[in-house]
Amino acid sequence: MDDSAGLAIAFEEAKTSYNEGGIPIGAALVASDGKLLGRGHNMRVQLGSPIHHGETSALFNSGRLPARAYKGSTMYTTLSPCDMCTGACLLYGISRVVIGENTNFLGGEGYLKQRGVEVVVLDNPDCRELMSQFIREKPELWKEDIGTEERVYSKEERGGDK
Amino acid sequence: MDDSAGLAIAFEEAKTSYNEGGIPIGAALVASDGKLLGRGHNMRVQLGSPIHHGETSALFNSGRLPARAYKGSTMYTTLSPCDMCTGACLLYGISRVVIGENTNFLGGEGYLKQRGVEVVVLDNPDCRELMSQFIREKPELWKEDIGTEERVYSKEERGGDK
Numbered sequence: 132m133d134d135s136a137g138l139a140i141a142f143e144e145a146k147t148s149y150n151e152g153g154i155p156i157g158a159a160l161v162a163s164d165g166k167l168l169g170r171g172h173n174m175r176v177q178l179g180s181p182i183h184h185g186e187t188s189a190l191f192n193s194g195r196l197p198a199r200a201y202k203g204s205t206m207y208t209t210l211s212p213c214d215m216c217t218g219a220c221l222l223y224g225i226s227r228v229v230i231g232e233n234t235n236f237l238g239g240e241g242y243l244k245q246r247g248v249e250v251v252v253l254d255n256p257d258c259r260e261l262m263s264q265f266i267r268e269k270p271e272l273w274k275e276d277i278g279t280e281e282r283v284y285s286k287e288e289r290g291g292d293k
Numbered sequence: 294m295d296d297s298a299g300l301a302i303a304f305e306e307a308k309t310s311y312n313e314g315g316i317p318i319g320a321a322l323v324a325s326d327g328k329l330l331g332r333g334h335n336m337r338v339q340l341g342s343p344i345h346h347g348e349t350s351a352l353f354n355s356g357r358l359p360a361r362a363y364k365g366s367t368m369y370t371t372l373s374p375c376d377m378c379t380g381a382c383l384l385y386g387i388s389r390v391v392i393g394e395n396t397n398f399l400g401g402e403g404y405l406k407q408r409g410v411e412v413v414v415l416d417n418p419d420c421r422e423l424m425s426q427f428i429r430e431k432p433e434l435w436k437e438d439i440g441t442e443e444r445v446y447s448k449e450e451r452g453g454d455k
Contacts, residue, residue, distance in 0.1 A: 179357050182349045182381065191344050195337060198442045218380025218401070219344065223440040239380070278385040280360045 132165045134229050134253065137207035140170050141231065142257055144185065145209045148172035154276055155265050156210050158185035160193050160225070163203025169193030175276055184276075185209065186216035190223065201225055209258040211238040213277060221246055231258030235266060236277065294327045296391050296415065299369035302332050303393065304419055306347065307371045310334035316438055317427050318372050320347035322355050322387070325365025331355030337438055346438075347371065348378035352385065363387055371420040373400040375439060383408055393420030397428060398439065 137159055144157025154173040162168050171188025174180050183191065186208050201223040206212075209231035212220065217239025220228055227249040233240065240250050266273050274280060299321055306319025316335040324330050333350025336342050345353065348370050363385040368374075371393035374382065379401025382390055389411040395402065402412050428435050436442055 175357060180353055181355070181357060181385070182344060182353050187344045187377075191342055193343070195341050195343060195437065197437055198440045201440065214380040214383040215349075215377065216380070218376040218378070218383075221376040221380075223343070275357065275359055278360045278363065 132161055132167075134205075134207070134251065137161050137205060137229060138209070138231055138253055138255060138258070140167070141185070141207040141209045142255070142261075144170055144172040144189075145258070145261055148174075148177070149261060149265060151177055153177050154272065155261050156185035156208070158189040158206060158208040158216075160186075160189045161205050161207065162200065163226075168196070168200065168204065173276070176272070182215070184213060184216050186212055187219050190219055198224060205229055207231075209255075210262055211236050211240055211252075212243075213238045217243055220248060227251065229253065231255040232262065234259050235262040294323055294329075296367075296369070296413065299323050299367060299391060300371070300393055300415055300417060300420070302329065303347070303369040303371045304417070304423075306332055306334040306351075307420070307423055310336075310339070311423060311427060313339055315339050316434065317423050318347035318370070320351040320368060320370040320378075322348075322351045323367045323369065324362065325388075330358070330362065330366065335438065338434070344377070346375060346378050348374055349381050352381055360386060367391055369393075371417075372424055373398050373402055373414075374405075375400045379405055382410060389413065391415065393417040394424065396421050397424040 140159040141157040145155040149155035153176040157172040159170040160168040169189045169192035171192045174183035205227040206225050207229045211233035229251045302321040303319040307317040311317035315338040319334040321332040322330040331351045331354035333354045336345035367389040369391045373395035391413045
């Protein structure tokens with residue numbers, strides 16, 4: 132599957148979560164042969180869970196797999212991965228992380244690269260707009276999800292990729 | 294609560310998991326005022342979940358909390374945290390990570406310190422022995438849990454803290 136098709140699944144998951152009243156971040160894990168291993172979305176609201184982010188939900192829904200299943204795999208995610216999801220990708224040796232956007236939040240991209248993971252940022256307008264809309268509508272829920280009580284700054288406000 | 298009391302809860306969780314046929318790693322999250330926020334153990338076998346490690350299960354069982362609840366908190370864990378659990382502690386701004394042992398597995402301790410988290414290794418014989426016993430009994434399950442198909446080396450075999 133190509134990167135736009137992988138991201139499209141992640142974005143469908145994000146929209147599903149938004150429509151459920153949840154946090155609109157979705158992900159899809161695709162094996163090296165193009166097979167979809169799992170897809171999922173943030174479940175903080177739906178499950179009351181602080182550990183079901185988009186990427187970890189995709190991993191959860193992929194179930195138990197041997198290490199070789201993750202070899203050459205790609206994690207598609209609508210938003211730059213937080214520290215936990217960065218670590219989850221590293222734990223399982225996921226080879227590529229393809230990110231919808233990193234304007235609304237910049238996570239562990241640098242650390243992923245440092246550890247040898249290929250990182251691609253597609254800067255997708257649909258991902259960006261859905262997330263921006265959510266942050267405007269529910270800023271407190273968003274801050275809870277990323278473990279901060281500070282105001283969240285966009286990439287523009289941060290002055291670029293910092 | 295002092296560190297030995299916190300680790301004792303984590304170890305109880307690890308034993309519970311072992312007795313359930315699961316992976317014997319447990320954790321407990323304790324707030325700055327000493328209140329137990331949550332406790333849990335690895336649920337790979339019990340739930341078929343690749344994201345419920347000891348530390349993430351303790352976070353899951355703590356439920357949804359605002360960022361301030363994690364301020365000054367301590368994560369007690371029977372074993373050195375993997376990359377995912379390291380990232381989960383970073384995401385929520387957990388202040389201290391107290392580790393039962395890092396002989397059987399050495400995770401993200403260096404990265405935690407680099408990011409300003411206090412790390413304490415208690416080198417507890419009970420934690421060490423339970424984990425050693427499990428790895429001897431179920432080496433394939435252990436490799437699946439840490440995303441590897443290589444043989445797992447102990448600290449002695451690695452030549453110390455590497």
